Amino acid sequence: MVDFGTGERINRFVCPNDRQLALRAKLNTGWSVKTATLGYSHKVPQSSPLAAEEQEAIVQVIQRAEQLDMSEQQRIGKLVEKLDSMRRNALGKNAAQCLLCGDNFGILGAQKIVCMDCRRLACTKCSIDTLAGRGPRHAYQPQSKKPQLLVSLLFLTKRSKVKVKRLFVSSTAAREHWLCMICAETREMWKKSGAWFYKSIPKYVLPVDNSRFKRSKSVRASRRYKDDDSSSDEERRLWGRRKRANSSTESALDAIEQDQHNYHNNLPGYNYSRQNSSGESQVSREMDSLKTQVSSMTLNETKSWEEAGSDSRQDMEGSQLSRRDSMATKSLSDWNNWSPDNRTEDKISPSTSSINSSIFKTTNEEKAIDTSMGVIELSLTYDQETNTLHCTVYRAKNLISMDMAGLSDPFCKLNILPNAKMSTRLRTKTVHKTRNPEFNENLTFYDISESDLMKKSLHILVVDDDKYGHDYMGETRMKLAKLKYQNTIYLTVPLENLRAEQKGPVPTTELTEWFDDLWSRGQILLGLCYNTKKRALVVSVVRCVNLLPMDNNGLSDPFVKLQLKPDPNHKKHKTSIKWKNLNPVFNEEFAFETRPTELSTQSLYITVYDKDYGKSNDYLGGLILGGTGSKGLRLKHWMDMIRYPDHRHEQWHNLTEDILE
Amino acid sequence: MAKTYDYLFKLLLIGDSGVGKTCILFRFSEDAFNTTFISTIGIDFKIRTIDLDGKKIKLQIWDTAGQERFRTITTAYYRGAMGIMLVYDITNEKSFENIKNWIRNIEENASADVEKMLLGNKCELEEKRQVSKERGEQLAIEYGIKFIETSAKASIRVEEAFYTLARDIKAKMEKKLVSKLYTPRGGHQLKASELQKKPTSWLSRCTIL
Numbered sequence: 001m002v003d004f005g006t007g008e009r010i011n012r013f014v015c016p017n018d019r020q021l022a023l024r025a026k027l028n029t030g031w032s033v034k035t036a037t038l039g040y041s042h043k044v045p046q047s048s049p050l051a052a053e054e055q056e057a058i059v060q061v062i063q064r065a066e067q068l069d070m071s072e073q074q075r076i077g078k079l080v081e082k083l084d085s086m087r088r089n090a091l092g093k094n095a096a097q098c099l100l101c102g103d104n105f106g107i108l109g110a111q112k113i114v115c116m117d118c119r120r121l122a123c124t125k126c127s128i129d130t131l132a133g134r135g136p137r138h139a140y141q142p143q144s145k146k147p148q149l150l151v152s153l154l155f156l157t158k159r160s161k162v163k164v165k166r167l168f169v170s171s172t173a174a175r176e177h178w179l180c181m182i183c184a185e186t187r188e189m190w191k192k193s194g195a196w197f198y199k200s201i202p203k204y205v206l207p208v209d210n211s212r213f214k215r216s217k218s219v220r221a222s223r224r225y226k227d228d229d230s231s232s233d234e235e236r237r238l239w240g241r242r243k244r245a246n247s248s249t250e251s252a253l254d255a256i257e258q259d260q261h262n263y264h265n266n267l268p269g270y271n272y273s274r275q276n277s278s279g280e281s282q283v284s285r286e287m288d289s290l291k292t293q294v295s296s297m298t299l300n301e302t303k304s305w306e307e308a309g310s311d312s313r314q315d316m317e318g319s320q321l322s323r324r325d326s327m328a329t330k331s332l333s334d335w336n337n338w339s340p341d342n343r344t345e346d347k348i349s350p351s352t353s354s355i356n357s358s359i360f361k362t363t364n365e366e367k368a369i370d371t372s373m374g375v376i377e378l379s380l381t382y383d384q385e386t387n388t389l390h391c392t393v394y395r396a397k398n399l400i401s402m403d404m405a406g407l408s409d410p411f412c413k414l415n416i417l418p419n420a421k422m423s424t425r426l427r428t429k430t431v432h433k434t435r436n437p438e439f440n441e442n443l444t445f446y447d448i449s450e451s452d453l454m455k456k457s458l459h460i461l462v463v464d465d466d467k468y469g470h471d472y473m474g475e476t477r478m479k480l481a482k483l484k485y486q487n488t489i490y491l492t493v494p495l496e497n498l499r500a501e502q503k504g505p506v507p508t509t510e511l512t513e514w515f516d517d518l519w520s521r522g523q524i525l526l527g528l529c530y531n532t533k534k535r536a537l538v539v540s541v542v543r544c545v546n547l548l549p550m551d552n553n554g555l556s557d558p559f560v561k562l563q564l565k566p567d568p569n570h571k572k573h574k575t576s577i578k579w580k581n582l583n584p585v586f587n588e589e590f591a592f593e594t595r596p597t598e599l600s601t602q603s604l605y606i607t608v609y610d611k612d613y614g615k616s617n618d619y620l621g622g623l624i625l626g627g628t629g630s631k632g633l634r635l636k637h638w639m640d641m642i643r644y645p646d647h648r649h650e651q652w653h654n655l656t657e658d659i660l661e
Numbered sequence: 662m663a664k665t666y667d668y669l670f671k672l673l674l675i676g677d678s679g680v681g682k683t684c685i686l687f688r689f690s691e692d693a694f695n696t697t698f699i700s701t702i703g704i705d706f707k708i709r710t711i712d713l714d715g716k717k718i719k720l721q722i723w724d725t726a727g728q729e730r731f732r733t734i735t736t737a738y739y740r741g742a743m744g745i746m747l748v749y750d751i752t753n754e755k756s757f758e759n760i761k762n763w764i765r766n767i768e769e770n771a772s773a774d775v776e777k778m779l780l781g782n783k784c785e786l787e788e789k790r791q792v793s794k795e796r797g798e799q800l801a802i803e804y805g806i807k808f809i810e811t812s813a814k815a816s817i818r819v820e821e822a823f824y825t826l827a828r829d830i831k832a833k834m835e836k837k838l839v840s841k842l843y844t845p846r847g848g849h850q851l852k853a854s855e856l857q858k859k860p861t862s863w864l865s866r867c868t869i870l
Contacts, residue, residue: 050703050730058703058734065706068721072669187838192668196837197743197774 076193076204083185084643090182092122100126100181117183117646118532128184130177183646190647199527199650201640373474373495374399374435376412376460380491382453382483389416389445389480391458393428399435399473399495402464403631407433409465410473416445416452417459417477430465453480462495464632471632521621521655522546522582524560524606527589528625528641529648530599536591537564537641539604541575542650543585550610550618555580557611558620564592564602577611599642603627605660606653621655666710666719670830671741672823675763676748677756678727681782684813685748686724689823694814701726703734711827718827739770744778744826749797751781751810752789757796764804776829777806780822785815 050058091102098110099122105112110123116130179187195201375397381390393412402408411430426445431437448456457479464471474495482489527540541560550556557580562573571592578584594602604625610618624630626638637651674682683701688694690707706723723742725735739745747763749756760779767777779801781792794810801808807825811818 054702061703061705065721068708190838191834194669194743196834197772 070205073203073205074207076202077206079189079192080201080204081206083182083189086182086185092120095121097121098123098126113178113180115180115183116177117179117186120180120532122178122180124178127178127180130179130184186644186647190644195647199648200637201644201649371398371494372400373497374462375492375494376462376476377490377492378460379488380458380480380483381488382448382480384450387446387448389448389453389458389483390442391426391445392442393439393460395436395438395440396462396495397436399437399462401435402466402471402473402635404628404635405433406435408435408473408631409433410435410437410462411465412439413461413463414443414445415459415461416448416456416480432465448480450484453484456480460493466631521548521657522608523652523654524608524621524623525650525652526606526625526637527648527650528604528637530596530641530645531591532596532645534591534593535595536593537599537604538589538591538648539573540589540648540650541586541606543583543587544608544655545583547582547584547608547620547655549582550620551580551612553580555582556618556620557581558584558608559611560586561605561607561609562590562592563605563607564594565605566602567592567594569593596642596645599626599638601627603630604638607660608655619657619659621657622660623653623655624660625653666717668716668831668834669719669721670743670827672720672722672744672746672826673738673742674722674724674746674748675735675766676727676746676780677750677753677759680727680748680750680753680756681813682727682746682748683724685746685780685782685811685819685822686722688813688816688819690722692816694816696814700728701731703731704738709823711824713824713827713831716831718831720823720827722823736766736770739767739775740772742771742775744776744830745771746778746780746822746826747806748780748782749792750783751792751794751797752783752786754791757781757792757800760800774833776826776833777804778822778826778829779804779806779808781808781810783812783814784810784817785812 090100091097092099093102097104098112099115099120101110101123103110103123103125105121105123110125112121113124113127114120115122115127189201190196193201193204377394377396379392379394381392382388383390391414393414396410396412399408399410409430409432412428414426414428426443428439428441428443431439457477459475459477461475462473464473474497476493476495478491478493522544523546524544525542527538527542529538529540530536531538539562541562544558544560547556547558557577559577560575564571569592573590573592575586575588578586592604605622606625607622608620610620612618623634625634630638633651634653637649637653640649674686676682678700679698683699683705684694686707690709701724703726704723706721708719708721710717710719712718723738725731725738745767747760747767749760751757764777767775779797781794781797797810798808807829809818809822809825811822813819
């Protein structure tokens with residue numbers, strides 16, 4: 001077993017002695033077996049950075065996972081669409097009719113039941129008995145329901161031994177367990193999408209008829225179907241590959257290339273596969289030429305980068321924010337950080353490298369690239385005399401929309417990675433209310449040496465400007481090595497969505513640094529649920545993190561105020577005060593009576609205060625959900641709440657320092 | 662459309678290096694076994710769709726490297742996992758002792774709702790056994806999780822383990838939806854009274870002011 005333990009029994013809190021340390025240094029095993037397994041690994045400097053082929057293997061796994069994720073998103077999109085169409089097609093107009101099919105209730109007509117979720121009336125044909133459905137239940141065939149009901153009635157009579165009169169009572173009691181088809185479908189969707197686990201509907205892609213992207217999508221789809229039904233042959237190949245990887249690294253690389261080749265050649269749509277595989281080989285050539293630089297990198301640098309990464313990771317773990325991040329994307333972003341040098345990753349990952357190759361070669365591959373996130377045009381100029389890098393951002397096109405009007409307020413953040421210093425971060429101005437912003441801005445990075453060029457890459461992040469934090473609109477990364485041979489390059493780069501599942505505004509490790517200044521007011525975890533029975537919006541204030549300290553003791557005494565505006569009842573709610581706490585856990589629920597139709601015009605005002613005696617309370621931060629001003633994730637949260645009543649939607653939000661009235 | 666499925670469950674295998682995580686997964690997904698030891702590079706996953714109570718459940722099973730140097734990347738996958746299998750080697754005392762560290766790792770990194778399960782692998786090597794079945798059971802009881810002794814090599818109870826975990830997750834899911842719908846009712850009353858109280862107190866204060 002590859003257990004590097006020295007075999008000695010060491011108390012986990014005892015520091016190993018010098019001899020042991022020396023031994024472990026020789027074996028490259030870290031501090032001790034105990035600490036190694038305690039989960040403190042992030043504090044332990046990694047003994048050896050990952051080899052190129054290891055990175056490649058991991059990147060491939062991540063990509064495989066991404067494909068699966070994508071198909072899952074499309075599947076959820078279909079479920080959402082199905083549910084929506086079901087709602088749209090509901091025929092019932094009043095209480096005398098079935099909600100779904102519109103049949104009139106009556107002795108001769110449809111039998112009426114009350115849905116236990118939405119409390120509306122439906123006929124037995126358009127609903128399901130949940131008690132009968134406990135066991136193995138197949139699809140919702142309405143005809144199968146009646147016998148089940150009879151069975152349950154018989155069962156009830158036998159057990160309780162009641163007269164026929166009583167039977168009716170119990171049968172209506174049994175009707176308490178009926179669900180209308182819409183609510184049943186909603187429940188089913190909640191299960192199928194994994195929302196039950198992640199506590200809100202995961203990101204989904206609605207099935208669209210966009211001819212522009214059809215091509216790439218269908219390719220992706222076919223790729224994933226292939227993936228779907230076989231772990232088998234592909235896995236076997238992977239297995240084989242790994243065996244070979246063990247025996248010799250050279251052949252492993254070949255095998256991977258071969259693998260990719262096979263992979264694409266297996267695709268339907270020969271055109272695409274051919275283009276792609278040729279692109280891949282170009283990439284691999286590029287890879288070889290740059291391999292030398294990778295090895296020239298000093299270990300020192302690797303460590304500092306890793307440490308920076310792991311520190312911020314730790315922070316994030318501490319606050320436990322991105323609970324719902326899906327595995328794949330989280331790992332991808334993590335991987336970015338954790339990878340000893342991002343440049344190798346650029347070279348290796350086919351997704352990024354195909355983009356790079358299209359940039360520098362402008363081949364006809366471009367149509368295979370997903371431009372759904374939009375493109376950005378810029379030029380880079382390197383001045384060797386002054387060691388400066390001039391970056392001119394001209395414009396972006398077809399960015400994703402963020403607000404209800406289908407527009408965004410984008411700006412770009414530019415950074416040289418790795419070694420993100422404050423001084424290397426620059427931003428453009430914000431261009432308001434557009435998806436095709438013209439920036440025309442020149443940004444200059446100073447103190448960029450030629451060796452830096454070889455090692456570093458430029459990271460461009462497009463974000464939506466908003467006072468509650470800046471929503472992610474895509475990013476791209478390009479290595480600067482090209483500038484060494486060519487002083488100026490003009491680029492049109494498609495933006496990538498590397499954080500497709502970045503649900504909370506909480507940034508991934510790397511972004512944390514970017515947003516430090518903006519998110520100084522902390523975050524709040526809110527649950528929204530429209531309760532159709534009570535006809536009320538139930539707001540749960542779960543917890544806050546990273547609040548500002550306002551008192552002399554370096555802490556605050558926070559509480560949260562809630563108000564719905566406009567609200568005819570003029571109701572205001574307040575949580576209890578959590579004394580001396582910057583990360584208070586409230587877990588309190590409040591209800592606002594309102595109609596679902598009004599919700600779309602109403603906004604929820606959330607304000608966090610620090611309780612003070614003898615003087616006015618200090619303002620800690622605020623947030624408005626809903627209404628017309630909401631964008632990005634806040635809009636999604638509000639709309640989800642309206643669209644899926646009776647389900648609790650949890651989401652993290654940033655607090656703003658603006659005082660809300 | 663290729664294979665359709667009803668639910669997607671994400672599972673994760675963790676445990677010390679060499680306990681047989683990859684082999685268990687290989688046995689489950691391919692029904693095969695490989696005697697040569699190949700250390701997993703970072704992470705990997707396999708997919709198998711199973712049938713449970715008439716529902717098709719797609720299992721995406723993440724296999725993690727036990728080696729410490731991959732720890733950063735493997736812990737990143739804890740959070741999205743709905744079920745985690747803790748694997749130890751019954752012929753390796755140390756791997757069993759480390760289970761509690763792995764559990765601690767889960768507590769730190771995984772979602773609180775995650776379903777856990779303890780697997781003692783390599784149970785075909787009875788003559789080399791270092792950890793008795795009772796100790797495994799004891800530990801599982803301690804943490805309130807299920808325990809199964811498996812053998813990837815001899816194909817003993819591997820299927821059972823995955824089916825059990827999937828069934829537990831499914832049960833949890835059903836329970837969650839039901840409790841969500843029933844508790845609002847039970848808790849509803851409570852909340853209603855609470856809410857009635859609150860507005861009145863607020864209103865009374867308001868009238869005084």
